[in-house]
Amino acid sequence: MSPKPNQTEPIKLNLPKTSKWAEYWAVQSASRPEVEYIIAKAHDGAFGCSCPRWKFKREFCKHIQQVQAFELIDPMEPKIIELSPARVANIEKALSRFSFLE
Numbered sequence: 001m002s003p004k005p006n007q008t009e010p011i012k013l014n015l016p017k018t019s020k021w022a023e024y025w026a027v028q029s030a031s032r033p034e035v036e037y038i039i040a041k042a043h044d045g046a047f048g049c050s051c052p053r054w055k056f057k058r059e060f061c062k063h064i065q066q067v068q069a070f071e072l073i074d075p076m077e078p079k080i081i082e083l084s085p086a087r088v089a090n091i092e093k094a095l096s097r098f099s100f101l102e
Contacts (some may be wrong), residue, residue, distance in 0.1 A: 027063045036094040
């Protein structure tokens with residue numbers, strides 16, 4: 001059986017690279033568990049997030065900080081994890097809103 005992710009643990013997403021973005025993660029909102037934010041790392045090492053703080057102000061956010069901390073603790077350790085259907089749906093919904101970053 002696959003391990004279940006901790007709520008604050010970023011989930012690395014296996015998505016195709018684009019001309020700008022190389023890696024992607026999903027982070028569940030701490031205040032609204034039904035909301036997922038997509039964090040992406042650009043080829044040059046810069047990060048972007050789908051949260052309002054980054055989207056509208058381009059300010060560093062706690063979601064990017066979570067991903068950066070997670071990368072230091074668990075770099076390049078691929079895991080297969082079990083997600084609930086609701087969480088998968090929330091991540092898919094968040095991905096649909098991520099297109100503004102391209």
